[in-house]
Amino acid sequence: MKIASFDVDAQKGFTPLCPNELPVPEGDAIVPALNQLAARAQLRVGSKDAHSPQAAWVVPDHAQMLQALPLANADLTWVSHCVPGTPGFELLDGLPAPLDYDYFVWKGVEPDLHPYGACYHDLAEKRSTGVIEFLRQNGVDLVLVGGLALDYCVRTTALQLRRAGFEVIVYLPACRAIASETAETACIAMSEQGITLAASLEQLDSA
Numbered sequence: 001m002k003i004a005s006f007d008v009d010a011q012k013g014f015t016p017l018c019p020n021e022l023p024v025p026e027g028d029a030i031v032p033a034l035n036q037l038a039a040r041a042q043l044r045v046g047s048k049d050a051h052s053p054q055a056a057w058v059v060p061d062h063a064q065m066l067q068a069l070p071l072a073n074a075d076l077t078w079v080s081h082c083v084p085g086t087p088g089f090e091l092l093d094g095l096p097a098p099l100d101y102d103y104f105v106w107k108g109v110e111p112d113l114h115p116y117g118a119c120y121h122d123l124a125e126k127r128s129t130g131v132i133e134f135l136r137q138n139g140v141d142l143v144l145v146g147g148l149a150l151d152y153c154v155r156t157t158a159l160q161l162r163r164a165g166f167e168v169i170v171y172l173p174a175c176r177a178i179a180s181e182t183a184e185t186a187c188i189a190m191s192e193q194g195i196t197l198a199a200s201l202e203q204l205d206s207a
């Protein structure tokens with residue numbers, strides 16, 4: 001069984017270290033759990049949001065967030081986050097440098113697109129980031145997923161991987177969510193598609 005681990009958007013912009021971005025509670029606490037996934041895998045892949053501060057979906061403050069947008073490729077408004085060259089763009093301390101991953105995706109680079117999943121550049125899922133092809137070329141059967149945030153980018157990435165035919169385990173200690181209600185919906189949606197949710201190392205190792 002060939003296993004890859006996938007660190008989804010494990011960036012400082014999604015942690016309390018960057019309160020003006022999208023601070024996921026305890027977002028910076030996931031590093032040991034992500035490294036536990038990598039220790040069980042032969043390949044490690046990762047993704048980063050890499051957004052323009054002038055993107056079409058950017059609003060100036062948190063009060064104006066989560067409004068619907070009439071754009072085909074960006075569905076909700078967000079405050080600016082994960083801008084290359086700023087601290088929020090950086091991976092969490094304790095993770096490898098991006099070049100030390102076996103495959104690494106920058107996503108959301110184009111200012112009119114705001115994808116959640118790391119497998120496609122667009123919401124319509126027409127433009128691959130190449131990670132599915134990389135995993136297939138390497139004969140990967142199972143992908144162990146963690147990262148930020150569980151309710152958006154982890155959810156979408158895990159579902160994309162599952163649709164592509166991989167076995168997928170989302171390791172909950174390696175994830176944190178923006179909000180508990182959306183986290184619950186995400187867990188239901190993932191389970192319904194045959195994704196395993198593991199809440200402990202014992203569950204992970206017996207899955």
Ligand code: VGL
Nearest residue numbers: 009078148149152153154
């Ligand atoms: C994310 C909301 C907006 C995520 C990214 O990485 O989960 N969530 N942009």
